[in-house]
Amino acid sequence: xxxxxxxxxxxxxxxxxxxxxxxxxxxxxxxxxxxxxxxxxxxxxxxxxxxxxxxxxxxxxxxxxxxxxxxxxxxxxxxxxxxxxxxxxxxxxxxxxxxxxxxxxxxxxxxxxxxxxxxxxxxxxxxxxxxxxxxxxxxxxxxxxxxxxxxxxxxxxxxxxxxxxxxxxxxxxxxxxxxxxxxxxxxxxxxxxxxxxxxxxxxxxxxxxxxxxxxxxxxxxxxxxxxxxxxxxxxxxxxxxxxxxxxxxxxxxxxxxxxxxxxxxxxxxxxxxxxxxxxxxxxxxxxxxxxxxxxxxxxxxxxxxxxxxxxxxxxxxxxxxxxxxxxxxxxxxxxxxxxxxxxxxxxxxxxxxxxxxxxxxxxxxxxxxxxxxxxxxxxxxxxxxxxxxxxxxxxxxxxxxxxxxxxxxxxxxxxxxxxxxxxxxxxxxxxxxxxxxxxxxxxxxxxxxxxxxxxxxxxxxxxxxxxxxxxxxxxxxxxxxxxxxxx
Numbered sequence: 251x252x253x254x255x256x257x258x259x260x261x262x263x264x265x266x267x268x269x270x271x272x273x274x275x276x277x278x279x280x281x282x283x284x285x286x287x288x289x290x291x292x293x294x295x296x297x298x299x300x301x302x303x304x305x306x307x308x309x310x311x312x313x314x315x316x317x318x319x320x321x322x323x324x325x326x327x328x329x330x331x332x333x334x335x336x337x338x339x340x341x342x343x344x345x346x347x348x349x350x351x352x353x354x355x356x357x358x359x360x361x362x363x364x365x366x367x368x369x370x371x372x373x374x375x376x377x378x379x380x381x382x383x384x385x386x387x388x389x390x391x392x393x394x395x396x397x398x399x400x401x402x403x404x405x406x407x408x409x410x411x412x413x414x415x416x417x418x419x420x421x422x423x424x425x426x427x428x429x430x431x432x433x434x435x436x437x438x439x440x441x442x443x444x445x446x447x448x449x450x451x452x453x454x455x456x457x458x459x460x461x462x463x464x465x466x467x468x469x470x471x472x473x474x475x476x477x478x479x480x481x482x483x484x485x486x487x488x489x490x491x492x493x494x495x496x497x498x499x500x501x502x503x504x505x506x507x508x509x510x511x512x513x514x515x516x517x518x519x520x521x522x523x524x525x526x527x528x529x530x531x532x533x534x535x536x537x538x539x540x541x542x543x544x545x546x547x548x549x550x551x552x553x554x555x556x557x558x559x560x561x562x563x564x565x566x567x568x569x570x571x572x573x574x575x576x577x578x579x580x581x582x583x584x585x586x587x588x589x590x591x592x593x594x595x596x597x598x599x600x601x602x603x604x605x606x607x608x609x610x611x612x613x614x615x616x617x618x619x620x621x622x623x624x625x626x627x628x629x630x631x632x633x634x635x636x637x638x639x640x641x642x643x644x645x646x647x648x649x650x651x652x653x654x655x656x657x658x659x660x661x662x663x664x665x666x667x668x669x670x671x672x673x674x675x676x677x678x679x680x681x682x683x684x685x686x687x688x689x690x691x692x693x694x695x696x697x698x699x700x701x702x703x704x705x706x707x708x709x710x711x712x713x714x715x716x717x718x719x720x721x722x723x724x725x726x727x728x729x730x731x732x733x734x735x736x737x
Contacts, residue, residue: 295366386529398477
């Protein structure tokens with residue numbers, strides 16, 4: 251025969267194969283098995299059942315967790331697809347002993363163990379630290395938008411509601427005119443049915459309009475109220491904002507969070523503090539892009555053990571072009587005043603307080619005769635500049651970032667590595683669940699799967715299994731104190 255011929259599917263063997271014969275020695279599934287077997291799931295907060303009660307027996311939590319980790323690593327998140335895989339995937343048959351939990355059981359496992367899964371991810375991070383795979387010397391912070399399980403048509407704001415109501419009004423007027431001029435009874439009934447549909451839709455929009463007014467929110471997603479419209483890849487989509495802190499040594503995720511803030515400006519201190527919980531007693535350099543630039547957040551982050559490298563945001567284009575951006579105003583610390591680009595003084599006027607931070611305000615007195623007021627400011631009282639009490643910290647960070655530009659330039663290649671794998675390679679560009687808590691659990695599972703697959707690549711299957719079996723129990727005991735603090 252000119253072709254390679256396979257074995258007859260009806261061939262009988264004297265000594266049948268075992269499942270273990272079909273799983274390669276270097277298969278990542280063996281790592282998942284070893285990892286979960288060394289966990290104390292009850293201590294991590296997983297719901298553990300005794301199996302002693304009457305009725306249908308429960309599945310072991312270990313088996314369901316193994317199933318989840320295997321599927322997330324292999325690009326499978328849907329509980330129905332997981333159920334299908336248990337019936338045809340030989341590696342999964344080996345991993346969970348041919349069990350076939352239904353999709354309802356799988357969904358309930360994730361829903362009922364949200365806090366435990368979050369704690370599991372942090373325990374895994376501490377284990378990485380114990381293995382020496384993360385060192386915390388240089389950590390990059392960044393966020394990415396992942397689409398929510400919500401249609402764009404179910405997203406509303408005041409402007410959208412007004413336009414839709416206006417459109418419905420026009421349609422109703424048109425149908426009413428047709429109704430008055432129509433003599434055919436069947437046609438009139440059709441018009442009446444359409445009018446009822448539009449009136450019902452108008453009532454729904456009025457409810458949404460009132461809800462926006464009562465809550466004070468500027469937008470609402472009917473399908474998932476926690477989701478927000480955000481700018482994503484140059485267009486507005488209903489998303490969640492996934493934040494990560496990534497260690498530079500092997501591009502492993504130190505911590506993650508899921509928020510519904512439309513930008514990153516309020517997340518710097520959040521992610522920096524999460525990072526410092528993992529590396530509390532060492533010097534850490536944190537790098538972040540200009541999207542995180544926020545004076546109050548920066549001041550909260552920097553301390554004796556934390557160095558921050560971040561570039562300031564560019565001022566308004568008109569100010570930059572005219573040369574009157576705040577960066578061009580020089581501070582005279584001896585006389586406590588600012589000097590504008592034309593050489594005029596902005597003396598101190600009064601003290602203020604914002605979000606618990608004290609600041610000083612300096613106001614120009616030469617705006618009437620400097621000849622450049624229109625280029626400098628639109629304020630009637632002249633240009634004003636504010637200076638925080640900790641402004642020297644901001645200035646020092648700006649200078650440090652400029653001097654260490656070679657380190658700052660590494661930010662993209664560090665933090666974009668996980669995003670590239672998760673969104674482009676695995677295709678996780680959207681969430682399957684709804685609600686901030688459930689979406690956050692998805693994020694933790696995705697990041698845990700990324701870290702696990704990454705260390706398999708770095709260390710190798712056999713060596714990693716040895717480390718897990720020999721060292722993991724000791725590491726768990728060593729870091730129990732840390733886990734209790736960051737739970």
